[in-house]
Amino acid sequence: MSTQPRSIPAVHRSCRLVLGVLLWACAMGGPSGAHAQQTAGAYRDERVIPKTAAYARALEVLEAVNSEDEEVVRALVSGAFNEAFRGIAPMEDHIEMFRDVRGVNGGLEAYAARVYSTPRPATNAVLICRGRVSELWRAIVVDVEPEPPYLIAGIGFAPARPPSDLPPAARLSGKEIAAELGAYVDRLAAADAFSGAVLVAKDGEVLLAKATGIANRDFDVPMRLDTKMNLGSMNKMMTGVAMMQLVERGKVSLDDPISKYLDDSWLPNVDKSSIKVVNLLTHTSGLGSYFTPAWDERSRALYRTVDDWKPLLASETLAFEPGTRWQYSNSGMLVAGAVIEAASGTDYFAFVRENITGPAGMTNTDCYELDLVNKNLAVGYEKVTINGVPTYRNNIFQHVMRGGPAGGGYSTVEDLLRFDRALRTEKLLSARSLDALWKAYPEIGSEEYGIGFGINASPGGRVVGHSGGFNGISGDLAMYLDDGWTIAVLSNYGGAARLVSDKGRSLIAQGR
Numbered sequence: 001m002s003t004q005p006r007s008i009p010a011v012h013r014s015c016r017l018v019l020g021v022l023l024w025a026c027a028m029g030g031p032s033g034a035h036a037q038q039t040a041g042a043y044r045d046e047r048v049i050p051k052t053a054a055y056a057r058a059l060e061v062l063e064a065v066n067s068e069d070e071e072v073v074r075a076l077v078s079g080a081f082n083e084a085f086r087g088i089a090p091m092e093d094h095i096e097m098f099r100d101v102r103g104v105n106g107g108l109e110a111y112a113a114r115v116y117s118t119p120r121p122a123t124n125a126v127l128i129c130r131g132r133v134s135e136l137w138r139a140i141v142v143d144v145e146p147e148p149p150y151l152i153a154g155i156g157f158a159p160a161r162p163p164s165d166l167p168p169a170a171r172l173s174g175k176e177i178a179a180e181l182g183a184y185v186d187r188l189a190a191a192d193a194f195s196g197a198v199l200v201a202k203d204g205e206v207l208l209a210k211a212t213g214i215a216n217r218d219f220d221v222p223m224r225l226d227t228k229m230n231l232g233s234m235n236k237m238m239t240g241v242a243m244m245q246l247v248e249r250g251k252v253s254l255d256d257p258i259s260k261y262l263d264d265s266w267l268p269n270v271d272k273s274s275i276k277v278v279n280l281l282t283h284t285s286g287l288g289s290y291f292t293p294a295w296d297e298r299s300r301a302l303y304r305t306v307d308d309w310k311p312l313l314a315s316e317t318l319a320f321e322p323g324t325r326w327q328y329s330n331s332g333m334l335v336a337g338a339v340i341e342a343a344s345g346t347d348y349f350a351f352v353r354e355n356i357t358g359p360a361g362m363t364n365t366d367c368y369e370l371d372l373v374n375k376n377l378a379v380g381y382e383k384v385t386i387n388g389v390p391t392y393r394n395n396i397f398q399h400v401m402r403g404g405p406a407g408g409g410y411s412t413v414e415d416l417l418r419f420d421r422a423l424r425t426e427k428l429l430s431a432r433s434l435d436a437l438w439k440a441y442p443e444i445g446s447e448e449y450g451i452g453f454g455i456n457a458s459p460g461g462r463v464v465g466h467s468g469g470f471n472g473i474s475g476d477l478a479m480y481l482d483d484g485w486t487i488a489v490l491s492n493y494g495g496a497a498r499l500v501s502d503k504g505r506s507l508i509a510q511g512r
Contacts, residue, residue, distance in 0.1 A: 042116070045115070047165070049113050050113055052122060054144045059127070060076060061127075061142055062108060062129065062140060064076045065102050068102075073094065078091075081094075081152045082145060101157050103383065103495070105132065105134040105499075106132040107132040108131060109130050113125070113126065125144075126139055127139065128163055133193045134502075135187075136506075138157060138159060162506075172507060174207050175207065177200065180507050181198065185198055186212070192383075194213065194499065194500060195213025195496065196212070196496065196497060197210065198210050201486040204420075209414070210225075211225045213492070226364055229412070229491065230399070230403070230409070230490075231403070231407060231468050231473075232407050233467065233469070234466045235404070237465070240281055241356055241429060241452065242351055242355065243336060245428070247433065247436075252277060254277050257273045257274070257276060258275045259273040262335070262338055266310060266313065267316060269314075269316065270317060276322065277336070278441065279323055280332040281336055282326070282446040284445045286318035286322050286327070287316060287332045288316060288330075290309055290312040290313060290330055290334060303400060306334065306337045306338050306404060307338070316331060326446050333405050333406035337404055349367050349404075356428060360418045360428065361422075362419060364411060365412070367408065367409040368410055369401060380395040381394055382494050383493075399472075408470075411490070413490055416488035424481075436450075437451045437453060438453055438481065452466070458480065458509065460480060460482055460508070461480065461481060467498065470494070475497045476488075
């Protein structure tokens with residue numbers, strides 16, 4: 001499902017979408033940011049929007065989100081953002097952020113102002129909205145300067161809890177959850193907001209398996225359940241599992257410095273003795289992302305093996321002392337792949353096939369080389385407007401030639417369920433190793449991330465998994481460890497899988 005404060009084009013699409021929740025929230029400088037609206041205590045929703053400077057700006061942001069005229073967004077950024085916030089990204093990236101939020105949700109409708117029991121500063125506004133197409137609740141969180149003209153100092157777009165004044169939703173059975181989610185996918189598809197596949201299972205029993213949309217628009221090939229779609233960063237889960245298998249075999253310790261496995265041809269400007277294996281896998285290494293301008297400027301065909309990526313890390317330095325905080329890092333996961341190769345004496349891709357996808361029966365999952373013949377692979381698409389005409393742009397010349405330890409492989413929703421089952425039944429790892437895989441590591445700064453898996457709480461207990469994204473790619477796997485649910489979604493539209501996953505999660509919560 002990516003996040004450091006750097007130029008957006010060099011980061012995959014899921015990072016750009018998270019920009020509205022994390023990077024922009026960071027620009028606000030503290031707990032009044034977007035994430036706070038999710039973690040604050042008691043609240044109520046006021047249907048009358050307060051007439052404050054902060055809410056006036058929030059309504060301007062809403063207007064810009066809903067406008068299909070990018071000049072409206074440009075004017076807002078130029079005239080209403082303060083200098084510091086305007087400067088966190090180039091103008092075109094600000095415009096793209098608004099375009100993404102509008103595209104994913106089909107625009108937003110304002111519903112209420114959210115008021116918390118703990119007073120928030122008058123310079124802050126939390127506007128609760130609902131997606132016109134997504135039907136999901138979203139918050140627009142805005143901070144403004146304390147003096148006229150009340151320039152915008154930060155914006156966040158975040159998932160929101162349903163309004164407090166709505167009547168309680170009826171409890172749903174498993175079959176009702178599946179039926180509701182299937183109907184929701186149909187509505188999204190009818191609005192051309194989703195193309196892909198979704199699977200919902202309870203205790204391993206499939207309740208919903210549905211494919212819809214077009215896998216290849218050049219030839220009008222319909223999407224099927226066995227159509228292979230790009231995983232984006234979801235490959236990080238397999239890298240985590242592979243490393244824990246090596247830990248079980250005594251070939252690696254999570255506390256080993258990576259200098260034990262890698263020579264100075266890797267990260268020559270970094271003290272590798274300061275980075276532990278666990279830091280790579282929990283995004284606490286201080287490394288950044290290899291999606292840099294240098295990568296943008298080079299042929300995708302150059303990058304097929306783990307070693308091929310090594311030159312892109314030649315100038316990388318640490319953003320912080322390893323183990324002191326969390327920063328999403330594609331470079332860290334790539335280096336983890338190099339450690340796996342060194343410790344196992346096996347090519348990373350062969351190791352995953354022999355030890356994970358093979359034993360799990362994942363016959364439609366691999367890091368395929370895209371300039372070879374690979375049957376039944378979906379092409380990723382973004383909806384764009386060229387000379388005033390809506391059309392689609394594929395991602396063939398934007399994405400990697402071959403995925404790897406940090407992401408970019410292919411799979412199906414059925415294979416993702418096989419992965420889920422193989423893990424839960426201890427076919428791939430022991431119970432002790434799974435505990436290490438699926439726990440947080442707050443002592444090194446990783447509060448909500450384990451070994452290649454994100455970790456969240458739900459009313460029914462722990463949810464682990466990973467999302468992924470890039471231009472024309474989105475996916476999510478959510479494994480409810482304590483009450484047996486599985487949601488797997490893959491899409492060949494950027495950002496679309498998250499809509500289905502969020503809806504599925506909300507329906508499961510309603511079923512309790």
